[in-house]
Amino acid sequence: MKFIWIDDESKRKKSSDNLRTSLRFEGEKEVTIDFIDVFKKDIDNILLEVLKGDEPDLVILDHGLTNAETNTLKKGSTVSVFLRETWRNCPVICVTSSDIEELDSRIKSTYDLIIPDNHIDDNLGNIISIVRGFSSLKSNPPENTNDLVKFFNVPKDLEQDFLKILPHNIKTDFSISGYVSELYQWCRDVFFIRPGFLYDRIWSSTFLGLNEQGFDSVEPKFEKAIYNGVFFNSDIKLWWKDLLLEIVNDYVDDVGFPWELGAQLVESKEELISKCSITGERFPETVAAEDETESSNWKPMKLRETIPHSKYDNILFFEELRVMNGL
Known part of the structure; x- marks a missing residue:
């Protein structure tokens, strides 16, 4: 280098x-x-x-x-x-x-x-x-959408939805000047940061009905869900949402919401279950900002305790970002 x-x-x-x-x-x-x-x-x-x-x-x-x-x-x-x-x-x-x-x-x-x-x-x-990431894309530049899917290691069932969210120029004009830079900036500003296809640790744990301590205790079970495609950062793990769901269904022989199934992985121990940061209730459905400042903390919350975040537009196939109600 x-x-x-x-x-x-x-x-x-x-x-x-x-x-x-x-x-x-x-x-x-x-x-x-x-x-x-x-x-x-x-x-x-x-x-x-x-x-x-x-x-x-x-x-x-x-x-x-x-x-x-x-x-x-x-x-x-x-x-x-x-x-x-x-x-x-x-x-x-x-x-x-x-x-x-x-x-x-x-x-x-x-x-x-x-x-x-x-x-x-x-x-x-x-x-x-x-x-x-830049080096791999420059040495073997993608020529079509199939190449992009391979670079991102997209799960088979998600390929079509993934292609739908890509900006038009990124999936149609592979010869544009500065293509790799544009692709990276989309990953940085949208794909990696907006929960939907990929979840960070707090979104993953909340999705599975666990607090972060609970998720830590079962994290090895979800190793195959970790994102390892282009531009992956080994210091900041992200998990494919669909693979989290697939894996928890493999481990738990039951039917229910993901948070109900995930709780069974820790024998529903109360100290490992996700709780709403406002009401203390079990199984908050979302992760929301405490306020609308850029440095705000994001915490698990019951949906009814939140409202849509005014600074984020809704994007197809991504979670609606929300903020604590009553601000």
Whole structure:
């Protein structure tokens, strides 16, 4: 793997060395990081020279390039756009000391990942998943929807529904410039984050009628449901909802709601059963936000205690996202 790190803070050279060491510890032995210090240097000419070289597996940028000499490229976001005019499918990560929530959505969209500069090691799984995913798609680009289904390892019974949710350009125009970047951003912003096809830990446990401790106790039974397709992150597990249901039905010889069947896996022990965070009742039907702020906590709740979340549109085949009622 070859990375390029462009920064106007010399002290981050140590961060790049630490990242290389951490990635090697994670099994990525062949990692080189070319740290390019642009402090008081003409970044415009430096970038032109960089683009003469081979496309790297990843570009890492400082967002605030205030100490570089330039007339136009004053932010990492503009550098990202400039580089991608040539390297259309090169992943770009931003490392910043700025408050990420304060960044404009247009700026955020120029990066594939934004990392606080003091949390780089916490994002190793993200970095690896992005680099591996881009690399696999670039080395063996999909030519049709069957190829996409294989890249995502979609369960057979879900293939048609999966194809229906893909953006039109992603499933019809495989030769568009920047195809891999568009596919990744859809995964990041929709497929991985919106519960429906895939569930995170809290959605999975609630679906099976268990609290997180209860789900931890039976998690090995559901290993085959873990998502392991393109861009999978080993640090943030996701499970195919349909495979969770299929597996719990294999283990429990009974008929009922998924949460009723899941509870039987732990002998319906009360301390392992999912409870509504508001009323304390067993078997909440959904996971909802406590408020509509971006940093809100999401917790199991009875459906009647929630209302539709105003900041999320409904999407075909995905769960309706909801928020606690009475705000």
